[in-house]
Amino acid sequence: MAQLLADMGMEVIKIETRIKPDGVRLGHPMTGIGTGSVNESKWLDMQPVFHIMNRNKLSFTINLKHPRATEVFKRLIKISDVVLDNFSPGVMAG
Numbered sequence: 001m002a003q004l005l006a007d008m009g010m011e012v013i014k015i016e017t018r019i020k021p022d023g024v025r026l027g028h029p030m031t032g033i034g035t036g037s038v039n040e041s042k043w044l045d046m047q048p049v050f051h052i053m054n055r056n057k058l059s060f061t062i063n064l065k066h067p068r069a070t071e072v073f074k075r076l077i078k079i080s081d082v083v084l085d086n087f088s089p090g091v092m093a094g
Helices: 003-006 038-043 048-053 069-078
Strands: 012-016 059-060
Touching: 003 012, 003 059, 012 069
Parallel strands: 012 059
Antiparallel strands: none
8 A cells, every 4th residue: 555655656654663674675685796795784775675665665764662762753643644554453552
């Protein structure tokens, strides 16, 4: 759903955490470099499938365990027209 909205020109912001990034980021990048030569921490931004699946989206990471992060997140929700999440049921209710 979010990809369709982004493709139609809506401003879509993907929010992630560095602790548990999007699983699509975790694949091996298609760089032509052997796995021993690539710094694994850089792999998160080198997965082409992730970029294809998240085209036209803005993104940032946030640590929701930080005391001020919840405030930032709630301010973003207040100015948003639509909020989509992939949490277990009930997580966003709190």
